[in-house]
Amino acid sequence: MAEIKKTKAVIMENELLCDGIYSIWLKEESIAKVAKPGQFLSIYCKEGSRLLPRPISICEIDDEKTMLRIVFRVAGAGTNEIAEAKKMDEIEIMGPLGNGFFLENTSNSILIGGGIGIPPMLELAKNLPGKKQIVLGYRSETFLVDEFKLYGEVIIATEDGSIGTKGNVIDAMREHGITDGMIFACGPTPMLRGVKSFASEHNLVAQLSMEERMACGIGACLACVCKSKDKDHHSNVNNKRVCKDGPVFYADEIEL
Amino acid sequence: MNTNVTIAGVTFKNPVTTASGTFGSGMEYSEFVDLNRLGAITTKGVSSVPWPGNPVPRIAETYGGMLNAIGLQNPGVDMFVERDLAFLKQFDTKVIVNVCGKSVKEYVEVVERLSEEAVDLLELNISCPNVKEGCIAFGQDPKMIAMIMDEIKRHAKQPVIVKLSPNVTDITEMAKAAEAGGADALSLINTLTGMKIDINHRAFAIANKTGGMSGPAVKPIAVRMVYQVANAVKLPIIGMGGIQNAEDALEFIMAGATVVAVGTANFINPYATVEVIEGIEEFMRKNQISDINDLIGCVK
Numbered sequence: 001m002a003e004i005k006k007t008k009a010v011i012m013e014n015e016l017l018c019d020g021i022y023s024i025w026l027k028e029e030s031i032a033k034v035a036k037p038g039q040f041l042s043i044y045c046k047e048g049s050r051l052l053p054r055p056i057s058i059c060e061i062d063d064e065k066t067m068l069r070i071v072f073r074v075a076g077a078g079t080n081e082i083a084e085a086k087k088m089d090e091i092e093i094m095g096p097l098g099n100g101f102f103l104e105n106t107s108n109s110i111l112i113g114g115g116i117g118i119p120p121m122l123e124l125a126k127n128l129p130g131k132k133q134i135v136l137g138y139r140s141e142t143f144l145v146d147e148f149k150l151y152g153e154v155i156i157a158t159e160d161g162s163i164g165t166k167g168n169v170i171d172a173m174r175e176h177g178i179t180d181g182m183i184f185a186c187g188p189t190p191m192l193r194g195v196k197s198f199a200s201e202h203n204l205v206a207q208l209s210m211e212e213r214m215a216c217g218i219g220a221c222l223a224c225v226c227k228s229k230d231k232d233h234h235s236n237v238n239n240k241r242v243c244k245d246g247p248v249f250y251a252d253e254i255e256l
Numbered sequence: 257m258n259t260n261v262t263i264a265g266v267t268f269k270n271p272v273t274t275a276s277g278t279f280g281s282g283m284e285y286s287e288f289v290d291l292n293r294l295g296a297i298t299t300k301g302v303s304s305v306p307w308p309g310n311p312v313p314r315i316a317e318t319y320g321g322m323l324n325a326i327g328l329q330n331p332g333v334d335m336f337v338e339r340d341l342a343f344l345k346q347f348d349t350k351v352i353v354n355v356c357g358k359s360v361k362e363y364v365e366v367v368e369r370l371s372e373e374a375v376d377l378l379e380l381n382i383s384c385p386n387v388k389e390g391c392i393a394f395g396q397d398p399k400m401i402a403m404i405m406d407e408i409k410r411h412a413k414q415p416v417i418v419k420l421s422p423n424v425t426d427i428t429e430m431a432k433a434a435e436a437g438g439a440d441a442l443s444l445i446n447t448l449t450g451m452k453i454d455i456n457h458r459a460f461a462i463a464n465k466t467g468g469m470s471g472p473a474v475k476p477i478a479v480r481m482v483y484q485v486a487n488a489v490k491l492p493i494i495g496m497g498g499i500q501n502a503e504d505a506l507e508f509i510m511a512g513a514t515v516v517a518v519g520t521a522n523f524i525n526p527y528a529t530v531e532v533i534e535g536i537e538e539f540m541r542k543n544q545i546s547d548i549n550d551l552i553g554c555v556k
Contacts, residue, residue, distance in 0.1 A: 004287065006526065044524075049320045051471055051524050078317075094526075213313045215322065216523040220284040221277075222300075222329050223315040233339075236306040236331030244284070 003034045004218065006042075006094040011085050012067060017143040021116075022083045023059070023071045031095045032065045037124040038100030038186075038209055038248045041070065042217045043082055044092035050078045052215055053094060055243070057186070059119035059144075060126070068095075071119035071144065097217045098247045101207055106130055106182040110204075111152070112169050112195055113137070114187025118144060120209060124184055125151035133178055137169040137191065170194045183251075185209065193256040206251035212242040219244025227255040257540055258547040261295070261514050263492045264415030264440035266376050268295035268350050268515060271548055272505065272533045275470075275496045275519030276301055276354035276379060276419070277326065279529075281340035282347070288526035293533055296350035298517060299340060301381045303356050304365040306332035316452045316461035321471030321498070322520060323450050325464035328356050328381075333369045341373055350376040352417065360404055364411050371413040378414050379494075380404070380439075383421030383446035395421040395446075398433035405437025415440035417494060420485075422474075423449050427481050428488035435489045443494040443517070444485060445478045470520040472498040479511050486512025486553050500528065502535020512553035 009028035017023050031041070035058055042053030060069035074080045085091055107130040113121040114137040125132055125148060132152030136145065140160045148154045156164030157172035165172035169191060179202050185195045186209035199206035212224035222235070224242040229252065232240050240246065240254065259270040273296035274282075281299045282291050291297065309329025316323045330336065336353075344351050353375045357363035367378060382404060383395035394400045401418065408416055418434040420427055422445040431442055447468025452461035478497025486493055495513025498520070499505050505516040521528035536548070545551060 006288075050317065051320065051322060051520070052315075052317045053524065213315055215315050215324070215520075216284075216526070218284045218287075218526060220280040221315070221324070221523050222280075222309065222326050223312075223324065225309065225312060225314070225329070235329055236335045237308040237329065239308060239329060 004094060004097065005030050006092070007031070008090045009068070009093045011087055011089045011091060014083070014085060014087060017071065018141045020074045021071065021143050022074065023069060024082070024085070025062075026068045026070065026091065026093065027066060028068060028093060029066045031093070032061050032068050035061050035068060035096040036100040037103070037127050038120055039096040039098050040247065041068065041093050041095035042097060043070070044094075045078050045081050047081055050081070053217065054078050054082065055097070055214055055217055057120040057209075058096065058123060060123050073116045094217065098243060099245070101184055101209070101248050103127060104182060108181035109133070110135065110173070110178060110181040110183045112183060112185035112187065114169055114191040115139065117185075117187030117191070117209065117211070120186050121184065122147060128184075131181075133181065135169045135172050135178070137172070137187065138163070168194065170198055173198065180204070183207065189256060196251040196256055199251050207248050208251050208254070209248045210242045210246050210254070214243050217243045229253055229255065257537070257545075258549070259537065259540070261548060261552075263494070263514055264377065264417070266350055266415065270295040270533050270536070271509065271515045272529060272536070273298050273352060273494065273515055273517045274522065274529060275517040276381065277328075278519040278522045281336075281344055283340070283343055285522065285526055285529070289530045291347040291349055293530050294349045295515065295533075296352050296376070297344060297347075298352040298379060299336075299344075299354055300330055301328045301354040301356035302330050302333050302336045302366060303328065303358075304333055304362045304369070306330065306335070311463040313462050314464070316467065318450065318452055318469060318471075318473065320473035321469050323452055323462055323467030323469050324447070325462050325467040327464070333366045337369065337373055341375070345374050352377045352379050354379045354381050354419070356381040360407050363404065363408060367408055367412045371411070375414055377417055377441070378412055379417040379419055379443055380408060381419050383419050395430065396424050398429050401430055401433040402437040405434055405439050409438040417441040417443050419443040419446055421446050422477060422481055428484050431485040431489045431491070435491050439491060441492045441494065442485060442489070443496065445474070445481050445497045448474055448477065470498065472500055472504075474498050475504060475507075479507050482508055482513050483511040499532065502532050502539055505532050505536055506539060506551065509548070509551050510553070510555045514552055
C-alpha cells in the first residue's frame with residue numbers, strides 16, 4: 001500500500017505571519033518521514049458541508065522528521081476554518097501528495113517564489129546543495145524573508161515597490177543580472193509563464209510547480225490537468241495531472 | 257450472511273461498486289484499498305477515440321457537494337483495453353465499463369471493441385451533462401433512449417445497463433423507454449446540472465459554465481428517483497448520488513437499489529468504498545439480517 005496516509009495531525013503552532021497568511025506546524029510523523037520538498041498535503045475541513053480537502057504545499061519538514069509546516073493564504077471559508085485551528089487541535093490530513101522537486105545536483109540554483117508559491121521554496125532551499133539565489137515576489141507585505149536568508153542570497157520584488165525591485169520576479173532577476181543556474185519556481189501561472197520564457201531566453205533548465213483546482217489529489221478525478229507537450233500515458237491525450245504527475249514539471253514538458 | 261446480489265445474470269460478492277468517473281479504473285485507489293473487496297468496479301467513461309476533456313477549472317465545491325465538468329477525458333477504447341482492462345483482470349471483482357459516445361455509431365464502436373474482452377457488464381452513459389453531443393442529448397428523450405438501446409443491444413455481447421439523467425421532468429418515463437428498448441439494468445442518478453458564480457471575479461466558477469452536481473447534497477433527490485423507478489419498471493437498479501457511508505448506501509437499497517455506487521466520496525476519502533462494504537456487513541450483523549436481498553426495496 002501507498003506511502004500516502006490519510007490521518008490525523010496535531011497542531012503544534014499556529015502563527016499569523018502577515019495579513020491573511022498563516023503558518024501552522026503539524027505533528028504527524030508518518031508523513032513527515034517520507035515527505036519531500038515540493039510535495040503537498042490535502043487538509044480537510046471539520047465543517048461537513050465543505051467536502052473537498054484543500055491542497056496546501058509543504059513549507060518545511062522539521063529536522064527530526066516528526067513535524068510538517070504549512071504556510072497558506074486564507075482564500076475562503078475552508079482555509080479560514082483551518083486558520084482558526086488552535087494549538088493541540090486535531091486536523092485531518094492526507095499526504096504526502098505529488099512528486100515534488102527533482103533534487104538535481106546543481107552547484108548554482110535560482111529559487112523563484114511568487115505570492116503563496118513562496119512557502120514550498122523554503123524546504124527546497126534547505127535541501128539543495130551549492131549556491132542559491134532566492135528570488136521572492138510579493139504584492140506588498142513580505143513574509144518568510146529572514147528564514148530564506150539562512151540558505152542563500154535573497155532578492156525581493158514587490159508590486160508596489162515598497163521593498164526591493166518594483167515589479168515582478170523577472171524584473172528583479174534582470175535588475176540583479178541573474179542569468180545562470182537551474183531554476184526552481186512556484187507561483188501563479190502568469191509568473192510561471194514569465195519564468196519559462198526567461199529560462200528559454202537564457203537557455204536554462206527550469207522546474208515549475210503548478211497549481212490547479214483539484215478534488216481527489218491522487219490522480220483519479222482528472223480535474224487538475226494542464227496541457228503537456230507529450231501524450232500522457234494515463235489519458236492518451238496532451239494532458240498531465242497536476243496532482244499526480246506534478247505538481248512540479250520541467251518547463252519544456254508543459255504548455256502554459 | 258449472504259451479501260451476494262445478482263444483476264442481469266451477473267453475481268456480485270457484495271452490492272457495492274464505484275460510480276463512473278470517480279474511480280478511474282481503480283489504479284490510483286489500489287494504493288489505498290484492496291480492490292478484491294469490491295462487488296464491482298465501474299470504470300470511467302470510455303469512447304472510441306481519446307477525448308481531451310474540457311478546459312480548466314473543471315471543478316468547484318458547492319454546499320455539501322461539488323460541480324464537475326471534466327468532459328469525459330479518456331484514453332480511447334484501444335488504450336483502455338490494453339492498459340486499464342489488463343490492470344483490472346488481476347482482481348476478483350466484476351468489471352462494469354461505462355461507454356460514451358457522440359453518435360450512435362461511436363457507442364456501437366466501443367461496444368463492439370469490448371465484445372470479446374473480460375468485461376462483465378456495459379454501462380451506457382447517455383446522461384453526462386458535460387458533453388454537448390451524444391450523451392445528454394440521448395438521455396433526455398424517451399424515443400432516443402429506446403432507439404439507442406435497440407441499436408446497442410444488437411451489438412452488445414454483455415448485459416447493458418443504462419445510466420439515467422436526473423435532469424428530466426419524469427425519470428420514470430426514461431426508465432420505461434430503456435426497459436422497452438431492451439436494457440438489462442438501470443443506473444441512477446447521473447449528476448444534476450448546476451452552476452456556481454465566483455462573485456469576486458464576476459465569473460463562472462468552472463470553465464464550462466455549467467457542471468454536474470454530485471455529493472451528499474443530491475442524495476435525497478437520488479433516493480427519491482431510485483424509489484420511483486423501482487416502482488415503475490422491473491429492471492434491477494444501481495443506485496447512486498451522494499453515498500458517503502453505509503447508512504447512505506442502505507437508504508438506496510431499501511428504496512429499491514440492488515447495487516449501490518460510491519462516487520464523490522472517493523475523492524474525499526479514498527477508503528470510502530471498503531468502509532461502505534464493512535458498514536453494510538456490520539448493519540446486517542447487528543440487525544440479524546442473513547441476506548442482503550431481503551433489504552432491497554423493503555420500504556414500500
